[in-house]
Amino acid sequence: MAVLRPKTGSPSLSFRLRFPKVVAELERETLGILEGSWDSGDMERASEIAGNLAEACRVEGLREAAAMARSIASLMKVPPEQIRPILVPFREKLDELLGYLRSSVYELLSGAG
Secondary structure (H helix, E strand, O other): OOOOOOOOOOOOHHHHHHHHHHHHHHHHHHHHHHOOOOOHHHHHHHHHHHHHHHHHHHHOOOHHHHHHHHHHHHHOOOOHHHHHHHHHHHHHHHHHHHHHHHHHHHHHHHOOO
């Protein structure tokens, strides 16, 4: 999947510098949850990070990355008792979404997108 560029040019330098850090932070937060934390505060934090990332991606014209981050934000709002019975597909979906964001970081920084 290619990163969509804004029509007015490439994302700002500030965004390009922060994007990899925020994706890494989101990844750490979700990994902690999946490893057994399931703390509502941790899940809320992950949802907040993903929601803010989605908005930043939208503003910078990265529509697909924004959609992936929004999906993660939504998944983090699902109560743990509803996730546990479907943990394997839940984990796979999070891995897929985070993988897309990691690819977006690479494409953005390498200019490949």
